[in-house]
Amino acid sequence: MGTIELLMQGFVVALSPESLMFALIGAILGTLIGALPGLGPANGVAILIPLAFSLGLSPTSSLILLTSVYAGAMYGGRISSILLNIPGDEPAMMTCLDGYPMALKGKAAEALATSAIASFIGSFIATIGLVILAPILAKFALKFGPSEYFALFALAFATLGGITGKNQFKTLIAAALGLMIATVGIDISSGVQRFTYNNLHLFEGVDFLIAIVGLFAISELFFFLEQHAGDGLKQVALNKLKLTAKDILYIMPASIRGALLGFVSGVLPGAGASLGSFVSYTLEKKYSDKGEFGKGDPRGVAAPEAGNNGAASGALVPMLTLGVPGSGTTAVLLAMLISLNVNPGPMLFEQSPDLVWGVIAALFVGNLVLLLLNIPMVGIFVKLLSIPPKYLMPIVTLVASVGIFSITGSAMDLYFMVGFGVLGYVLRKIEIPLVPVILGMLLGPEMEKNLRHALVLSDGDWSVLLNSGLSIGLWVVAAAGLILPIIVGPILRAKMKRPKDGLPD
Amino acid sequence: MRINDRVFGVLLLILAVTYGYEATKFPVPFGGQEAVGPETFPILLSILLGIGAIYMVIKPDEDTKWPAVSMLLELGVVCLVLVLFAFGLEYIGFVLSATPAVAFLCWRMGATPAKSLLTGVITSVVIYVLFTRVLELALPSGILGL
Numbered sequence: 001m002g003t004i005e006l007l008m009q010g011f012v013v014a015l016s017p018e019s020l021m022f023a024l025i026g027a028i029l030g031t032l033i034g035a036l037p038g039l040g041p042a043n044g045v046a047i048l049i050p051l052a053f054s055l056g057l058s059p060t061s062s063l064i065l066l067t068s069v070y071a072g073a074m075y076g077g078r079i080s081s082i083l084l085n086i087p088g089d090e091p092a093m094m095t096c097l098d099g100y101p102m103a104l105k106g107k108a109a110e111a112l113a114t115s116a117i118a119s120f121i122g123s124f125i126a127t128i129g130l131v132i133l134a135p136i137l138a139k140f141a142l143k144f145g146p147s148e149y150f151a152l153f154a155l156a157f158a159t160l161g162g163i164t165g166k167n168q169f170k171t172l173i174a175a176a177l178g179l180m181i182a183t184v185g186i187d188i189s190s191g192v193q194r195f196t197y198n199n200l201h202l203f204e205g206v207d208f209l210i211a212i213v214g215l216f217a218i219s220e221l222f223f224f225l226e227q228h229a230g231d232g233l234k235q236v237a238l239n240k241l242k243l244t245a246k247d248i249l250y251i252m253p254a255s256i257r258g259a260l261l262g263f264v265s266g267v268l269p270g271a272g273a274s275l276g277s278f279v280s281y282t283l284e285k286k287y288s289d290k291g292e293f294g295k296g297d298p299r300g301v302a303a304p305e306a307g308n309n310g311a312a313s314g315a316l317v318p319m320l321t322l323g324v325p326g327s328g329t330t331a332v333l334l335a336m337l338i339s340l341n342v343n344p345g346p347m348l349f350e351q352s353p354d355l356v357w358g359v360i361a362a363l364f365v366g367n368l369v370l371l372l373l374n375i376p377m378v379g380i381f382v383k384l385l386s387i388p389p390k391y392l393m394p395i396v397t398l399v400a401s402v403g404i405f406s407i408t409g410s411a412m413d414l415y416f417m418v419g420f421g422v423l424g425y426v427l428r429k430i431e432i433p434l435v436p437v438i439l440g441m442l443l444g445p446e447m448e449k450n451l452r453h454a455l456v457l458s459d460g461d462w463s464v465l466l467n468s469g470l471s472i473g474l475w476v477v478a479a480a481g482l483i484l485p486i487i488v489g490p491i492l493r494a495k496m497k498r499p500k501d502g503l504p505d
Numbered sequence: 506m507r508i509n510d511r512v513f514g515v516l517l518l519i520l521a522v523t524y525g526y527e528a529t530k531f532p533v534p535f536g537g538q539e540a541v542g543p544e545t546f547p548i549l550l551s552i553l554l555g556i557g558a559i560y561m562v563i564k565p566d567e568d569t570k571w572p573a574v575s576m577l578l579e580l581g582v583v584c585l586v587l588v589l590f591a592f593g594l595e596y597i598g599f600v601l602s603a604t605p606a607v608a609f610l611c612w613r614m615g616a617t618p619a620k621s622l623l624t625g626v627i628t629s630v631v632i633y634v635l636f637t638r639v640l641e642l643a644l645p646s647g648i649l650g651l
Contacts, residue, residue, distance in 0.1 A: 054642055055640055055642070167566060169556075169557045169560040169561065170557070170561070170566075172553060172556070172557040173517060173554060173557035173558065173561070175553075176521075176550050176553040176554035176557060177554065179546075179550050179553075180524060180547070180550050180551075180554065183546065183547050183550070187543040189543075190542065190543045192531050192532060192542075192543040194528070194531065194543055194547065195524075195527065218587075221583075221610070222580055222583070224614065225576075225579065225580060225583060225613060225614060226572050226576055226580065228614075228615065389614065390611055390614035390615045390616045391611055391616065391620075391624050393610065393614060394606075394607045394610035394611050394614070394624070394625075394628070395607065395624070395628050397587075397607075397610065398603055398606070398607055398628060398629070398632060399632065401587075401590070401591070402632060402636060402642075402644065405591075405594065405644070406636075406642050406643075406644075409643070411591040411592060411594055411595050414587070414588075414590075414591030414594070415588060415591055418584055418587045418588055418591070421584070421587075422584060425580075426513075429509070429569055429571065430509050430510060430513045430569070431566060431569060447546075448546040451541070451545070451546060451549075452541045452545075452546075455541040455545075456541060460541065
């Protein structure tokens with residue numbers, strides 16, 4: 001069968017010594033990034049893109065490097081959940097519930113190992129799902145015309161706030177802001193200058209890498225400064241690992257269930273990894289709790305971790321096949337693809353199968369590397385975690401600046417980065433989400449292009465946007481994505497709130 | 506208090522209107538007017554932002570706390586330091602501009618002055634050597650001329 005053959009070719013790419021090296025580097029960097037508080041996966045990948053870019057790596061190598069970082073960051077997030085009771089990113093929140101109590105009982109090493117194994121199972125199963133589902137979806141997406149794509153982009157924005165989103169209108173504002181930034185520069189189809197004010201630096205538009213690093217990394221620095229969080233937190237000490245085959249078998253069913261649930265919520269628009277780990281944990285608790293959950297049950301660690309990693313790989317399905325990311329980190333991965341001149345979407349599978357399948361194979365390899373790396377080396381990562389942010393954040397800021405500077409070698413880009421940092425800080429203060437801003441900047445040009453194509457074909461008749469059953473269906477889902485959270489959101493949030501109490505968001 | 510969202514809602518509304526107005530002023534593209542011009546999409550966006558902004562004014566969320574004025578000033582100084590770092594990069598070189606910037610940030614985050622300076626020097630030199638020698642990315646050496 002075609003898929004298997006292509007996947008095998010992918011493994012040939014992924015198992016070359018060069019790719020293995022990049023996978024290893026990516027896995028280590030990713031785990032570190034995920035583990036360090038205040039440096040989520042989106043942030044980490046964002047800082048590394050300009051570096052991968054200016055080092056002149058080939059698209060395949062950069063992709064392998066950065067997908068390993070992505071996978072690694074998901075692994076790393078659990079270290080601070082378990083040892084500090086602070087999730088490295090939102091999806092890792094559920095891991096705190098049983099991971100931290102386990103660590104308090106003197107089983108920190110077991111909790112970390114359990115979560116590493118569950119993470120591996122989660123990613124492994126979800127990557128198999130990706131292999132099966134992605135080509136089917138890509139074939140289906142070939143049927144999409146400009147009006148369907150326009151509807152699809154609208155759907156991506158409408159569902160980005162997620163089912164747990166707080167204020168849909170703020171998501172809308174954020175998306176509009178991002179799309180507006182994307183219109184700055186010379187219009188590609190007419191050559192008209194838009195919002196450039198004759199500033200030469202704006203002619204080519206605003207580079208989204210600068211925006212990403214500014215909005216995420218620099219605003220994070222401001223928040224650390226404001227909260228005087230420079231000293232870091234006390235962590236639970238690590239014990240010696242005692243894990244038997246019986247322990248692994250014990251968590252196996254929970255992991256597999258978590259992986260499947262996670263994958264599904266990763267693929268679905270608007271659900272994402274947070275919901276993946278939440279659903280996995282709650283269902284596992286319903287299914288097998290005998291009063292142990294919340295007090296350090298290893299299955300309570302395994303289920304959300306598998307769910308979280310399953311969702312992370314699942315989110316790659318819409319990203320690779322449709323060019324529509326489902327989460328912040330996949331949005332950043334999309335940024336990387338675009339800056340490498342790779343256009344995700346159904347054609348990617350036709351035009352550069354070696355790249356796609358190489359990356360998918362790299363996910364398998366990367367996960368195995370991560371598992372092997374994580375169990376013996378967890379002590380080293382834990383040591384690095386104890387570097388207080390007061391030294392770490394300035395260093396991260398410097399590395400991020402170097403990355404931005406190396407794109408064009410102009411200080412102007414750094415001024416823009418600081419400007420976006422301030423913007424990010426203000427937006428976070430008024431609780432406008434940042435991910436739709438980024439997504440708007442990324443998808444803006446494509447969205448406008450598709451709107452134009454559709455309208456030119458119909459001679460300016462706007463009803464063309466609803467000309468097929470498919471596009472009507474997409475609009476309906478988009479509308480549901482906007483309206484449902486207003487109804488269901490408060491209920492779900494109340495349920496998620498209890499575990500969240502006492503944690504920073 | 507629900508003043509934050511009201512104020513920013515008004516500001517965003519002003520942005521939406523200005524942006525939309527500017528879009529209508531675009532010159533007619535070479536080759537004549539078409540059904541969809543460079544202004545169509547921006548006008549759509551300004552309407553979208555306008556709706557969101559009006560909602561923010563009408564139904565504002567609970568405020569998050571802003572830091573005290575002294576902290577805002579401090580954050581302003583941090584921005585200035587970052588800008589100065591960027592400015593200095595081209596004139597006095599990477600190491601000389603990065604060292605004080607990193608040291609200042611460490612100090613403001615609570616490290617002792619001596620340790621901050623040490624972190625600044627070590628980080629700048631290590632990153633400079635790593636990037637220019639190992640990764641072969643050009644960073645300005647500036648007046649040190651290494």
